[in-house]
Amino acid sequence: FGAIGKKVAEFCRVFELNVLAYARNAAVQSDDFVKMTDFDTLISTSDIVSVHTPLNQQTKQLINKAVFQKMKHTSLFINTARGGIVNERDLIDALKNRDIAGACLDVFECEPLPTDSELRNLSNVILTPHTAGMPDGLKFHKKRYDFFVNNIRRVENGEEPASKLNQIV
Structure with a gap:
C-alpha cells in the first residue's frame, strides 16, 4: 500500500467509501479509514478493485483468470498501474462472460493498445491512453x-x- 494507493484512498474518503487495501509488507497497518486485509479478501469482497503497484516479477500477470473468478460479478476493475500486471486475455474473457461488471483501463500489455484489440469493442470498458493519472x-x-x-x-x-x-x- 504505497503512495499512489494512499492518494486514491484519500479521494475515496470524500465519497465515504469503505476502503480495503493489500500490501505484501505485513508491517503496513490499517488506519482510521483504510483497513488492511489479505489479497483474497480484498479481491472477493470489493465492489471496485483498483490496482496501484509496480510491475516486477512478483506482480507480473498477478491479475488473471483465477482472480477474476474470485471477484464479485458486480465489481469494477481499474488498472492505472502497468499493463503487464494483468493477463489481458483473461480480462477480456471475464468482461465478455460478465464475470465482472466492467473495467476502466489506462494501461495495457502492449501500448499503444492495438487497433484490433477486443477491449476497444466491449461496451463495459472505458479506455484512456495512459494519461488518466x-x-x-x-x-x-x-x-x-x-x-x-x-x-x-x-x-x-x-x-x-x-x-x-x-x-x-
Missing part, C-alpha cells in the same frame, strides 16, 4: 500540444526537433 489533464495536454507545435516549427525552419528520441533517421 495526470493531476491536471488540461494543463498536461496543453503542454504536450505546445511541445509538438514547437517541434514542427523547428523542423520547418531546418532545425533539429527538441528531445529527439529516435537518433536514426
